[in-house]
Amino acid sequence: MERMAEAKKQQKEVVITLNGVELVIPPGARVKDVAAAAGVEIPALKVDPEKCKGCQMCTKACETGAISGNKKEPHSIDQALCIRCGECLAKCKLGAIVPA
Numbered sequence: 001m002e003r004m005a006e007a008k009k010q011q012k013e014v015v016i017t018l019n020g021v022e023l024v025i026p027p028g029a030r031v032k033d034v035a036a037a038a039g040v041e042i043p044a045l046k047v048d049p050e051k052c053k054g055c056q057m058c059t060k061a062c063e064t065g066a067i068s069g070n071k072k073e074p075h076s077i078d079q080a081l082c083i084r085c086g087e088c089l090a091k092c093k094l095g096a097i098v099p100a
C-alpha cells in the first residue's frame, strides 16, 4: 500500500513550454495530444549537451529508441527515428531537450 501511495504521489502533472505556450500534461496523458489540443506543433528536438546530465529518463520514455547516450554523459536524438511525440520533453527535468 505504501508503495502505491508513493507511486501516486510521483504521478504529478508536468508543465512544459513549447513555442512560448505553456502546456500542462496530466499524469497518463500523451504530450502530443495535449499539444494538438492547444494547437501547438511539436518541433524537431535535440539535446542541449550543456544541460544534459545523462540521467536517461528520456531514453526510457522514447518509444522509438531515438535517444541514445551513456549514463552521466550528454545524450543525443536521432532525427531519423524521432517521431516528434514530445514524451521526452515531459521527462527531462533539466530542460535539456530543446528545439533543434
Ligand code: SF4
Pocket: 045, 061, 062, 063, 064, 065, 066, 067, 077, 081, 082, 083, 084, 085, 086, 087, 088, 089
Ligand atoms: S519526441 Fe518522441 S520519438 Fe522523438 S526523441 Fe522524444 S520521445 Fe523519442
Ligand code: SF4
Pocket: 047, 051, 052, 053, 054, 055, 056, 057, 058, 059, 074, 075, 091, 092, 093, 094, 095, 096, 097
Ligand atoms: S532526461 Fe534530460 S538530462 Fe536526462 S538524459 Fe535525457 S536529456 Fe539528458
